[in-house]
Amino acid sequence: MLTGLKSLVRKATSIFASPKAQTYPIIIPRSDHSLSRQQLSPNAVKVLYRLNKAGFDAYLVGGCIRDHLIGVNAKDFDVVTNATPEEIHDLFSNSRLIGRRFRLVHVTFGREIIEVSTFRANSAKDDSASKPQESLKGKDSARSAHGIMLRDNVYGSIEEDAERRDFTFNALYYNVQDFSIHDYCGGLEDIENKKIRIIGDPRERYQEDPVRMLRAIRFAGKLGFDIEEETAAPIKEMAHLLDHIPPARLFEEVLKLLGSGNGIKTFHLLRQYGLFKYLFPDTEALLVSGWKRDDINPEAFILQGLENTDKRLQAGKTTAPYFLYAVMLWPSVVLRHEEFQAQGMPITPALHQAASMVLDNQVASTAIPRRFSTPMREIWDMQFRLPKRYGKRAFVLLEHPRFRAAFDFLLIRELSGTEMGGLGAWWEAFQFASEHEQRELIKSIDARSNDKEGPKKRRPRRRRKSNAPQRETPEK
Incomplete structure (x- = not known):
């Protein structure tokens, strides 16, 4: 073409x-x-x-x-x-x-x-004019203290x-x-x-609407075009203006940026131009710090998640917004979980506290509707439940409404270098096995070696002694 x-x-x-x-x-x-x-x-x-x-x-x-x-x-x-x-x-x-x-x-x-x-029409010109332009049918514009356009309904x-x-x-x-x-x-x-060129003065246009910087990155990732030099020049310097954009609007922009089938390239461009930290501040801080553990490399995990998402979208399949956000925030959840456990908190309460902290920090940058944050929590929670396969647990987990998403998440963890002891392959086999084969798969694992808590043995119930005075048996 x-x-x-x-x-x-x-x-x-x-x-x-x-x-x-x-x-x-x-x-x-x-x-x-x-x-x-x-x-x-x-x-x-x-x-x-x-x-x-x-x-x-x-x-x-x-x-x-x-x-x-x-x-x-x-x-x-x-x-x-x-x-x-x-x-x-x-x-x-x-x-x-x-x-x-x-x-x-x-x-x-x-x-x-x-x-x-x-x-x-150009509302900025209209504001500076001594009288309204004759061609305008309506005049309704307003700017914030930072020069950002709040309303732009000036017609021309x-x-x-x-x-x-x-x-x-x-x-x-x-x-x-x-x-x-x-x-x-x-x-x-x-x-x-193959050039992305902004119309007018780049600084003025970004000042009016800082989201235009994100749109330049999105088109560069989507179309494979280069951002023209003058268009690109002010982006790093003006990236901080994204702090003044409503979080709900930035949430939608993130889905367009990373959920359009070109997530990996877009991710690198966002970081290159200093924009990523205004969308995912905790994640960017973690990446910059170089923090990693034997069981997770944050950047490798995020790139693997974006690669899987890109492949799905390029194949004409869909992906849920909550899954994308779950991937981007998981390294931060792991870090906070580790910190809370170090304070003596048990595994599950520490996870819930970590998830709450990470989500609370994130919504200050990009709003996450409850209909998405709840499935995200479930996916994270399932990462600690999937290893527990003894007894009837495997059958219960398989019926969980978030099982498939949690399983895909688990595979991303394995592909990014997290050693899970063949857990992904086990669940892959279990999903498509007959009932007899499923029971054999459960028998083949040592439940206690995969779960420190293990199945709890029930203690025999003790019969309580009554404190009431015993009734005397009448003599015959």
Whole structure:
């Protein structure tokens, strides 16, 4: 696909003497590109046509066009229009208004959601102007004391909207009326050169929304592109601004970063640019300290977990968010568990205390909903229960709702170098054995050697002596 893109860019830019002399937008007619309606979401096309029919301008924007040109299957089809959110909502009965920071409309078609937004203008310019720009339909923007955009609902033209996009390859628009592609910021050339380039001054754009730094890393990991020098330069210095982003938003960003099938590369990039410590502070501190034990190498374990996750996603399988977070935080849990045991706390209470401490520290950076933190605790707890296979315990553990996740977690531990005495192979065999074979497997292990506590022998119950006075037997 990129080979065809080169000729497309040459055609589009041949009339200009040099890249600096180019004027925008560059409009690519249908005859000069390969994106057709058949490759688009039918529901997205329905939204475009209905907006057009109602007298509004409407375009597909960003990722779906970029991904097609790169040769990646597009998943998200976002629409942008000059209709306000309220006008969009009135036009579609199957829609709902969402968001406060960015007012959007979600148009629902079964499980598919088409996100529709209104052209936005540069609110920073509007704030400095002596009077509102005439082109603006609405004016609702606010910034924090650190300069971060809290609300950005200032509406404008498509040209202004393109300037407000984050990266050049996301300022590509598809017009369904004549099937042309409009390039407003040089995105086609940057795709050809495999460059991630932010639109505008990098410092100003990161100040407005520090999450753009994470997005640059995500695209670098996902697309295999290089971050353009000026775009990359301020990231380390400005990484601390992530401390001022709501933890709930960062939780979603982590899932996109590490749960998209390119986790290993993204993990290295996050650490390289100094961003990882603002997402997983305890984990980063542990990695920097060099702490390890004979039974765990933290970095090796995390990389093995990310490798397994990447393989699953690349094979079209799914992975649960709680599993990803369980992997990232497990080394910290092991360290805290060791510390609490050194204080004389028993194994299980020490584990529960360690899990609580690690989770409490983590939610200050990235919020973890209870529906995810509970399964994480269960996976960690199962690591201490899986070795205990005597009697009926193996059958009980096999029926546990979190068994499969805990077993996969156990395999990651073994693959990363933790010596488990063949525990993973035993459970692999036990899962698929017949009942008779399962009982033989249980007999084949010495339960007491795998569990210091072992099965408790029940003491015979002593019959209590009654303190009540004995009744005298009457003489016959």
